[in-house]
Amino acid sequence: MSDTDLTTPTEPAPRARVVDTAQYGLAAFLAVVGVVVVLDARSLTRGFADQPVQPYALPYVVGTALLVLAVLLAVATWRGDRPEAEGGEDVDLDQGSDWVTVAKLVAVMVVVIATIDVLGWAICGAFLFAAAARVLGSRTLLLDVAIGTALSLLTWYGFYVGLGIPIPAGVLDGVL
Amino acid sequence: MDLLLEGFATALTPENLLYAVIGVLLGTAVGVLPGIGPAMTVALLLPVTYNVSPTSGLILFAGIYYGGMYGGSTTSILLNTPGESSSVVTALEGNKMAKAGRAAQALATAAIGSFVAGTIGTILLVALAPNIADLVVKLGAPSYFAIMLLALFTVTAVLGSSKLRGFVALFLGLGIGLVGTTTGQQRLTFGSPQLADGIDVVVVAVAVFAIGEALWVAAHLRRRPLEIIPVGRPWMSRDDWGRSWKPWLRGTAYGFPFGALPAGGAEVPTFLSYITERRLTKRPEEFGKGAIEGVAGPEAANNASAAGTLVPLLAIGLPTTATAAVILVAMQNYGLQPGPQFMDAQPKLVWGLLASLFVANTLLLVLNLPLAPVWAKLLQIRRPYLYAGILFFASLGAYSVNFQAFDLALLLAIGALGLAMRRFGLPVLPLIIGVILGPRLEEQLTTALAISQGDLSTLWSEPVAVVVYLVMAVLLVVLAVTAVRGRRADSVVDQAKNSYQEVSM
Numbered sequence: 001m002s003d004t005d006l007t008t009p010t011e012p013a014p015r016a017r018v019v020d021t022a023q024y025g026l027a028a029f030l031a032v033v034g035v036v037v038v039l040d041a042r043s044l045t046r047g048f049a050d051q052p053v054q055p056y057a058l059p060y061v062v063g064t065a066l067l068v069l070a071v072l073l074a075v076a077t078w079r080g081d082r083p084e085a086e087g088g089e090d091v092d093l094d095q096g097s098d099w100v101t102v103a104k105l106v107a108v109m110v111v112v113i114a115t116i117d118v119l120g121w122a123i124c125g126a127f128l129f130a131a132a133a134r135v136l137g138s139r140t141l142l143l144d145v146a147i148g149t150a151l152s153l154l155t156w157y158g159f160y161v162g163l164g165i166p167i168p169a170g171v172l173d174g175v176l
Numbered sequence: 177m178d179l180l181l182e183g184f185a186t187a188l189t190p191e192n193l194l195y196a197v198i199g200v201l202l203g204t205a206v207g208v209l210p211g212i213g214p215a216m217t218v219a220l221l222l223p224v225t226y227n228v229s230p231t232s233g234l235i236l237f238a239g240i241y242y243g244g245m246y247g248g249s250t251t252s253i254l255l256n257t258p259g260e261s262s263s264v265v266t267a268l269e270g271n272k273m274a275k276a277g278r279a280a281q282a283l284a285t286a287a288i289g290s291f292v293a294g295t296i297g298t299i300l301l302v303a304l305a306p307n308i309a310d311l312v313v314k315l316g317a318p319s320y321f322a323i324m325l326l327a328l329f330t331v332t333a334v335l336g337s338s339k340l341r342g343f344v345a346l347f348l349g350l351g352i353g354l355v356g357t358t359t360g361q362q363r364l365t366f367g368s369p370q371l372a373d374g375i376d377v378v379v380v381a382v383a384v385f386a387i388g389e390a391l392w393v394a395a396h397l398r399r400r401p402l403e404i405i406p407v408g409r410p411w412m413s414r415d416d417w418g419r420s421w422k423p424w425l426r427g428t429a430y431g432f433p434f435g436a437l438p439a440g441g442a443e444v445p446t447f448l449s450y451i452t453e454r455r456l457t458k459r460p461e462e463f464g465k466g467a468i469e470g471v472a473g474p475e476a477a478n479n480a481s482a483a484g485t486l487v488p489l490l491a492i493g494l495p496t497t498a499t500a501a502v503i504l505v506a507m508q509n510y511g512l513q514p515g516p517q518f519m520d521a522q523p524k525l526v527w528g529l530l531a532s533l534f535v536a537n538t539l540l541l542v543l544n545l546p547l548a549p550v551w552a553k554l555l556q557i558r559r560p561y562l563y564a565g566i567l568f569f570a571s572l573g574a575y576s577v578n579f580q581a582f583d584l585a586l587l588l589a590i591g592a593l594g595l596a597m598r599r600f601g602l603p604v605l606p607l608i609i610g611v612i613l614g615p616r617l618e619e620q621l622t623t624a625l626a627i628s629q630g631d632l633s634t635l636w637s638e639p640v641a642v643v644v645y646l647v648m649a650v651l652l653v654v655l656a657v658t659a660v661r662g663r664r665a666d667s668v669v670d671q672a673k674n675s676y677q678e679v680s681m
Contacts, residue, residue, distance in 0.1 A: 052625035083601030
């Protein structure tokens with residue numbers, strides 16, 4: 001899963017055909033989405049008489065286009081077409097990709113999604129910040145938690161008092 | 177003119193002036209943060225506007241927008257790697273100037289150039305938008321349909337280096353736009369009541385910009401810190417002024433028209449401006465080593481094009497850049513639909529907004545020249561905190577739409593798509609524009625065919641529609657010809673374009 005060789009896109013592609021295998025995965029994803037869209041369109045019935053554009057018309061177009069694009073992308077990949085991964089201020093494409101960190105961040109967010117209805121934003125937000133900072137390399141646990149708590153309380157009260165939007169408080173209902 | 181004066185009366189009330197100041201400061205602060213471009217700035221700050229009155233909210237937004245644009249140029253001058261395609265050119269000479277100890281002058285010419293270009297651009301916007309709206313209001317659904325098709329086509333095929341990837345992103349966006357029950361039947365809702373209202377564009381924008389970016393950076397976080405150049409208070413010598421003012425004006429002349437075209441964006445005009453300045457300069461030897469003209473021109477072009485993109489946005493309701501798309505989302509949150517009737521229906525609001533653009537532009541200059549050293553300090557923020565903070569505020573933004581855990585799950589899923597898009601070089605802009613314009617395309621087609629009672633020929637029954645289709649045909653031919661001829665090797669635009677991924681954030 002390393003895409004270390006994407007750093008100098010200005011260089012002409014090397015003669016040897018390097019296939020970006022992962023891109024077949026993207027093509028497969030497009031194909032799946034295309035099939036789902038077309039199947040869903042088939043389940044739609046004819047609309048009202050005054051509906052000149054049937055509800056399934058656009059889905060058929062989009063679904064078919066996705067299928068065609070999936071094939072085109074697969075062919076392009078096979079012919080050695082490689083993507084230009086996106087650069088940025090803090091992006092270092094010279095190193096390999098660190099998917100473990102990404103997986104940990106996703107796990108943190110899944111925990112938040114699972115617990116936010118019960119625990120409320122104040123607790124989940126603090127956890128989200130502190131845990132994400134830790135995953136990203138911060139080693140000052142107490143400080144991270146303190147900043148996270150401050151942020152989530154500030155935003156909670158900011159929304160509640162400043163904007164008049166009551167964010168559900170979860171278990172802290174009545175405490176905040 | 178009276179309307180504009182009334183607009184100033186709206187914009188200059190103490191309350192709204194305060195909102196403008198807050199907007200400019202927030203926008204600049206968030207825009208300066210590395211990894212956050214104007215579009216993400218606006219997307220992340222969307223919740224701030226939820227409970228403010230529409231006028232104040234839009235004034236806040238105007239400040240955030242212009243502040244975010246300015247913040248982006250600070251980042252690209254002081255750090256070499258630009259966070260968005262429109263600042264790529266600024267980084268070329270700007271960072272060289274900074275390294276040569278002229279960071280203050282680079283920031284000053286960028287700030288003053290942005291002010292000059294922003295002011296001229298806003299004047300042109302004020303002059304043009306109402307007239308264009310008057311013309312557009314006469315157009316029927318077939319013409320709208322054609323113009324939207326053209327916008328989708330140009331954003332996808334003309335901008336961006338890989339057409340195939342552009343179309344992949346576009347159709348994924350159109351697919352997301354299908355979800356919901358707008359046609360009276362459940363489409364792609366998989367029986368979920370939460371999906372019946374469609375996927376909120378706020379969630380899509382925040383997910384693709386913020387979550388996708390944070391996850392992508394997490395996978396590639398730079399282990400060694402970037403070199404940040406210290407900066408004093410920005411100022412310019414007489415010589416710098418002499419070398420800057422013509423590039424400012426020329427940059428404005430490039431930027432505004434390109435911004436106003438349906439294939440908007442600052443990429444092309446900033447490159448054109450850079451090339452022009454390099455050709456016209458009396459000191460060609462300085463180019464590549466930090467020529468002030470190479471900062472002044474492109475920065476002016478960048479800001480003028482930002483004002484230009486507001487022409488189609490306000491007059492037609494057509495977003496042509498990622499930032500404009502997010503601003504459109506903000507307006508729709510207020511139940512406002514920009515377009516030809518918008519100016520007549522909401523004169524107070526529109527002219528208040530236009531006047532506040534002038535105000536924001538002036539505030540930017542007054543506040544940010546002295547504050548530049550403070551903003552530069554923001555670049556040193558610890559990266560774990562920066563990206564944890566982006567995740568935090570993105571989640572808050574998505575959660576505050578409906579207070580449903582479901583929206584957070586959607587945020588994560590589309591964020592994962594955003595990550596994949598960065599990994600596979602898919603441009604973000606066509607996806608966002610597809611999500612927004614897809615449903616409206618269907619709506620216009622329905623309207624057109626309902627009036628013609630299903631007769632397809634109505635689609636080319638209006639002269640404007642015919643012209644638009646001809647333009648698309650010509651573009652197709654040009655694209656096909658250039659594709660057959662292969663890549664022209666030494667075009668500066670292509671080279672520079674290829675060296676950075678189109679981000680348009």
